[in-house]
Amino acid sequence: MNILILGSGGREHALAWAVMQNPKCDRLIVAPGNAGVAMIAECAALDIEDGGAVVTFAEENSIDFVIVGPEAPLAAGVADRLRDAGLLVFGPSAEAARLEASKSFTKEICDAANAPTAAYGHFTDADAAKAYVRAQGAPIVVKADGLAAGKGVIIAETVAEAEAAIDDMFGGAFGVAGAEVVIEEFMQGEEASFFVLCDGTDVLPIGSAQDHKRVGEGDTGLNTGGMGAYSPAPVLTDAIAQTALDQIIKPTMAEMAKRGAPYKGVLYAGLMIENGQPRLVEYNVRFGDPECQVLMMRLGAQAMDLMHACAEGRLAEARVNWADDHAMTVVLAANGYPGSYEKGSVIGGLDALPEDSFQMMFHAGTTEQDGKITATGGRVLNATARGATLQEARDRAYAMVDQVTWPEGFCRRDIGWRAL
Ligand code: AMP
Ligand code: GLY
Numbered sequence: 001m002n003i004l005i006l007g008s009g010g011r012e013h014a015l016a017w018a019v020m021q022n023p024k025c026d027r028l029i030v031a032p033g034n035a036g037v038a039m040i041a042e043c044a045a046l047d048i049e050d051g052g053a054v055v056t057f058a059e060e061n062s063i064d065f066v067i068v069g070p071e072a073p074l075a076a077g078v079a080d081r082l083r084d085a086g087l088l089v090f091g092p093s094a095e096a097a098r099l100e101a102s103k104s105f106t107k108e109i110c111d112a113a114n115a116p117t118a119a120y121g122h123f124t125d126a127d128a129a130k131a132y133v134r135a136q137g138a139p140i141v142v143k144a145d146g147l148a149a150g151k152g153v154i155i156a157e158t159v160a161e162a163e164a165a166i167d168d169m170f171g172g173a174f175g176v177a178g179a180e181v182v183i184e185e186f187m188q189g190e191e192a193s194f195f196v197l198c199d200g201t202d203v204l205p206i207g208s209a210q211d212h213k214r215v216g217e218g219d220t221g222l223n224t225g226g227m228g229a230y231s232p233a234p235v236l237t238d239a240i241a242q243t244a245l246d247q248i249i250k251p252t253m254a255e256m257a258k259r260g261a262p263y264k265g266v267l268y269a270g271l272m273i274e275n276g277q278p279r280l281v282e283y284n285v286r287f288g289d290p291e292c293q294v295l296m297m298r299l300g301a302q303a304m305d306l307m308h309a310c311a312e313g314r315l316a317e318a319r320v321n322w323a324d325d326h327a328m329t330v331v332l333a334a335n336g337y338p339g340s341y342e343k344g345s346v347i348g349g350l351d352a353l354p355e356d357s358f359q360m361m362f363h364a365g366t367t368e369q370d371g372k373i374t375a376t377g378g379r380v381l382n383a384t385a386r387g388a389t390l391q392e393a394r395d396r397a398y399a400m401v402d403q404v405t406w407p408e409g410f411c412r413r414d415i416g417w418r419a420l
Contacts, residue, residue: 001065001308002063003025003063003065003066005028005041005066005067005069006067006070006078007048008034009034010293011290011292012030012034013034013036014292014382014384016028018300018303019303020041021300021357022301022302022304023301025304030042031048032045034367034376036361036366038368048070048073048078049072051080058085059087064088065089066091068090071100075097079094088311090265090310092265098261099267099285100147100282103145103146106280106282112255113248115247115248115252115280116280117281118185122181122182123182129166129170132183136183138158140185141183142162142165142182143184144174152169152177191210191281192208192209193210193233193269195269196245196249197307197315198253198264199309201316203249205241206303208231208232209233209295210230210231211226211228211290213226215227215338218417224338224379225378226288227331227415228290228331228411228412229288229294230326230419240278243276249269264313265286265310266307270284293329294327297386298327302320302321305318325393327384327385327386329415330382330383330411334375334380334409335408335410337379343376344374344376346372346373346406347372347373347409348406350373359385359386362382363382364380365377366380375406375409383400383401383411390420394415394420398413
């Protein structure tokens, strides 16, 4: 099979690494890719949010299967364009991708599906939103409705903070994403991410993970795209996972199918777990980054067979071959991230790293210049490892981190602290 992966982050490097191990993969192109991807596959420059350009590229390169990494092309309808052109694609339609692209849409679906989630109101004007906040009291959560690159959620400790967030959002701080605002009850509990494949009819769980969203150790400081993750997440026990499937995920999938927008692809459910009961925080219509890195490390070559079965509507017959293992990924980011940071610093020590099915340095924001790997993004590298225990995975991941020489970068030293 000739396979095309769309995206350029650590998630896509991990997907490419898993796909390359599968003997059914004859040729792999990643567009646009990064310096790490270029070591294992072909990279191609392509505007991945331009559906027409992606279709043309796929046809010209005799692509048999397209895997879409990030949400933006999905929300832009790239999977629809590929399907219309008769190409096999892993990733939901634009209509189904609204589960991530519109928070008020997701809340409405949860209502219709009777899925447990936070109580909420949604508003198109600031006065009504503020009146709701004053009636509910704090803490309370204020969210821009649309895609805001993970920045559109404000956990307000006081009513005044919530009112200021409402003014910011309607004032255009998040562009069109903030033209509508969702205000939610603040949920207590522990968070976990649950990943399932859906083919429009059947649902197959493929693992759980816990992310570390804050930049600082002990989960302090600003929110980021994720500073590290591990899988499985012990808080998501088999019983709680089954409850989440029965009460949240399957009813959501049934509701989407009923509305003529069957969901096909990976669904990432962010769950809040309190007293053994999961409630939905949010859906994402793609793999998490960096959660994908630990899932791919655990699944290996079978990940491609599972994604392929999902795209072909064959999940009913698909099985995950589980190893009783644990994986961890530690994100190395540029100093200053998630604020402003310098680009172009040189990263040393990468050549000597042992890389095999137990440990991989996945690249995110890297490029190669004159034979040297340089940093081009905020999150730059993902030291990813697995082991028989989480401690073993952790020790391997940090041993990789310690071999990298990059004074312009940093990482959190406490990834996995809740589970360890
Ligand atoms: P989201 O972009 O929806 O994932 O929100 C980002 C983060 O905000 C989540 O991962 C949670 O940690 C937190 N969050 C979002 N909504 C709520 C809520 N209703 N209650 C508590 N925490 C929340
Ligand atoms: N790591 C969080 C996300 O991918 O949304």
